[in-house]
Amino acid sequence: MAKELKELTPRSQDYSQWYLDLVLKADLAENSAVRGCMVIKPYGYAIWEKIQRQLDDMFKETGHVNAYFPLFIPKSFLSKEADHVEGFAKECAVVTHYRLKNDPDGKGVIVDPEAKLEEELIIRPTSETIIWNTYRNWIQSYRDLPILVNQWANVVRWEMRTRLFLRTAEFLWQEGHTAHATKAEAEEESQKMLEVYGEFAEKYMAMPVVRGVKSASERFAGAIDTYTIEALMQDGKALQSGTSHFLGQNFAKAFDVKFTDKEGKQDYVWATSWGVSTRLIGALIMAHSDDNGLVLPPKLAPFQVVIVPIYRSEEQLAQINEKVAGIVSALKNLGISVKYDNSDNKKPGWKFSEYELKGVPIRLAMGGRDLENNTIEVARRDTLTKETVSCDNLDVYIKNLLNDIQENIYKKALDFRTASTINVDSYDEFKEKIEEGGFLMAHWDGTPETEEKIKNETKATIRCIPLEGDKTPGKCMVTGNPSTQRVVFARAY
Amino acid sequence: MAKELKELTPRSQDYSQWYLDLVLKADLAENSAVRGCMVIKPYGYAIWEKIQRQLDDMFKETGHVNAYFPLFIPKSFLSKEADHVEGFAKECAVVTHYRLKNDPDGKGVIVDPEAKLEEELIIRPTSETIIWNTYRNWIQSYRDLPILVNQWANVVRWEMRTRLFLRTAEFLWQEGHTAHATKAEAEEESQKMLEVYGEFAEKYMAMPVVRGVKSASERFAGAIDTYTIEALMQDGKALQSGTSHFLGQNFAKAFDVKFTDKEGKQDYVWATSWGVSTRLIGALIMAHSDDNGLVLPPKLAPFQVVIVPIYRSEEQLAQINEKVAGIVSALKNLGISVKYDNSDNKKPGWKFSEYELKGVPIRLAMGGRDLENNTIEVARRDTLTKETVSCDNLDVYIKNLLNDIQENIYKKALDFRTASTINVDSYDEFKEKIEEGGFLMAHWDGTPETEEKIKNETKATIRCIPLEGDKTPGKCMVTGNPSTQRVVFARAY
Incomplete structure (x- = not known):
């Protein structure tokens, strides 16, 4: 019986069920009584603590400090950045009241209708708005810049289809929010933090990642550019593992955050934000584990x-x-x-x-x-x-x-990815190969229309436009129009 | 001008204003755009990180592990423990909807009335209910016990009068929730964790504390016994700095958590919970600092x-x-x-x-x-x-x-407390002395009525019935009825 309790559905039979079996049987997490919210059990949380400690050290080595901002965001703040509200309004938890009272009919407690908030509060899905509203008072001159702040926190996105660690209504994460005097400095910061994530994924999680930039339609709501690290899971699907955003002056303009530069001229402040979440635990599981259970890289094993x-x-x-x-x-x-x-x-x-x-x-x-x-x-x-x-x-x-084990686990994952990454030159071949999974490197004409067509017809998305590797121009596999370089397509979590 | 910016209202002139000046000017925290919620700034958060790291080590040394439970508590869970709902219903943030939509009148976004939750969710004010609902599935036999779990989290209590660090609508804390097979073991756990808090306060915060048990009317909502550490601030007011609760079988009964003991007999599980919060930063400030600014004990200085x-x-x-x-x-x-x-x-x-x-x-x-x-x-x-x-x-x-500095700061605080702790034998003397602040050690007849009368007439509360020190019986200063020992009275934060 003990053996049965530990047996997992084989990956070859049902990869999703194998993942769920493993998360539950290895005591990593479970679903809670609250729809879409998980309980992270002690063994799963111990992995998160290892991830946290290492990343926190890396953030501090790169000059960042931690702070804490409110869980609640006034509803009106969300609306101040147009793309941002568009991206998050559809999935946010809303606080409308601040008191319960005894039900006059004796059925426990009810919401007290007299305790209605004047303005509804949103549980933060991400904190750009409340943080940039705060930064307005912190920044007057170039001497106050840069601000290099990170926050470890819980956030809520009311996802309809959830899966333990990979997509949950509440999750734990860190979100860096930095403010800079120049565009160049903010761009450099967003790329620097992408590299911190890349290094963490490869050296600690033993998980090779492609570093790249998202296409316009996959950008963070409110960003000018979203950089990403993309990993390949054993079932051939991609998993976005961390993102770093160059936000330009969008949030500074939305919250009127200006500074005086050395010449006495006023300008809006430049911003970045970057985050990774408990989703990394899902990535860690799916990148390395087998039909007998978890395979943890030594650097993150409890x-x-x-x-x-x-x-x-x-x-x-x-x-x-x-x-x-x-x-x-x-x-x-x-x-x-x-x-x-x-x-x-x-x-x-x-x-x-x-x-x-x-x-x-x-x-x-x-x-x-x-x-x-x-x-x-x-x-x-x-x-x-x-x-x-x-x-x-x-x-x-x-x-x-x-x-040796740390290196071997990385090498195994890298070999798998190498074997699963292929160049594809025609759309027919693409449609065939996408069924086998993996990273398909193909030319794309750069338009959202072509991207959308491919997504609708194949369920594959552009994971990123790689920052490194082959930069040879070519012709879009769908339209034949010019393409500046191959991009990474895959089906994704 | 730089000097002025750093000048604090002297303590002798206005202690509350001095505290607020200090919190703001030393860059510890500030009020946010959300009523009652604070922003913990990097320097303040660095102190919290020191507190966290040290306490976390002490929890692990005493056999505890960390986990994470949902932010949300279904409304019906709160009602399951009668005292508990009574204690928290009046000050909780309630989530009623899960989506916003564009206002048809074009005024930004509004709550989508079609996205109403079937059951409202409460933002956790404390997690006993969601955790004991989870423990029901974790516990079958004595072999599953004890469970020694701690959680670092944010909680929300919709307080009407807030003050940075000391009382805020959202605050950060840790909450331990343990499950045991016997009453004796749970009682021992609650006292052990009180001692961890006592040791932390004295050795790390350099802040002497009285360890004691709360009177019935000051107990945690749902507890059989609440143990507390009480510190004396420089203005003569007490500050409750940490509590540890023996919960008996109350939550096990409310959530039907039973186990089979070694003899095969079923019984409800015994529980404790214990917590300290960012309030400790307020205590740290008020215990040691002076008119020039913060005085930090070396063990917690960033x-x-x-x-x-x-x-x-x-x-x-x-x-x-x-x-x-x-x-x-x-x-x-x-x-x-x-x-x-x-x-x-x-x-x-x-x-x-x-x-x-x-x-x-x-x-x-x-x-x-x-x-x-x-x-x-x-x-x-x-x-x-x-x-x-x-x-x-x-x-x-x-x-x-x-x-030397660590010891000197402790000694100074201890000397102050010693000088501010006096035995009082008549109610007239009590009424006079309470105006001077400090801990008044007086006899009390053990009834909530007398306690209430004293509170109403003097604003002093029973901080605790001390576990150590003078245990000589006497007569209640108010009623003359028998008293088993002197208890600590003070005005409190």
């Missing part, structure tokens, strides 16, 4: 090593406990997070499949023979291979192995 | 040391820069956070008063003579004293000095 004792008597357990204590302490000294699971209410086999399901990168097992031989069994989660090694210098061995 | 160069030429600045680089690196090696402010657009005098206002514990200043003599000027924020010391072994000197 614990990197688990040790399981295999014993026949209390006396033997005591000997193993003693031996393992030394190993645990040596590993911790090298900064490796380790859990020793000598709980006696579960059998080793149960523990093995449990930690496999939870994606712990390295499992160590020590039994009677190991005690005699000064050895330990080392199992890698990524390759599902085992070997028996000496306990001498085990700490250094494990440290190197964790690095 | 940076502990600031270094200011005093120079007459670019050449001299270059020499100071070089000398200071060595000092900065030596301090960082000892884990001391340090900022070197050699910005050339502000004068040293401006910087001195700025960092005084911001409560940086130690200010170092280096000028031409210091360069010659291998010395540096050391100014303590807590005592406002200065001395010139040798640069040899400066790192160790500073490290010890930071410890």
